[in-house]
Amino acid sequence: MRRAAVLGKGRLAVHACRTIAALPDTVLDTVIPNAPEPEWDVSLADCVAECWPDTRLLRSGDWRELEPGRCHLIVSALYNKIIGSSLIDATDKIINCHPGRLPQYRGARPVNWALHNGEYLHGVTVHVIDAGIDSGPILGEVQFSIWPEVDEVRDVWDRSMRHAQHLLSDVLPRLGHITPRPQGETKAVTHYLRDSDQLGDRTDWTRTASNMP
Structure with a gap:
């Protein structure tokens, strides 16, 4: 029996838990919610306690509490460390x-940056975690249209979460058969939280009325 862990927050992490729990020969062993959990999304901790009461719940939010080698599979779904x-x-x-699309939107706040840059295409990517920031080989991706003239950050975020859930549902059952493909470093751009002051009117969920088209 494979042991699996989920680290992260909100409805996407809950969906990852649900998908893993349905996999054959796999047990949802450990869940580490972000600490603190955001008030604007569902509580991962509450959902785990209700739906998977036998799963170990580490409320510290610290990945270091997960013993190396304990779990065969670890899924990060919006984990903040x-x-x-x-x-x-x-x-x-x-x-x-x-x-976000990789390698063009590595790092923090990819939805905000895509709208700030006037993109008409956004995406969600599942990739292997390596020592870099969102730089590991790609396992699966989905891309979809966005409209920066009318879309708010909230709109694209909600759309991204819907696509992300479908992508995890497709990738997780096939993990043993997918060959990861390296990212193209020549197109790589990494955004950091310290750069958020450059986002202008795309800093928050919505723009102010005076800046709306």
């Missing part, structure tokens, strides 16, 4: 679901 090499190297399959 960088996972260290001690856990990466000891895990058979450790993956991340990133709400």
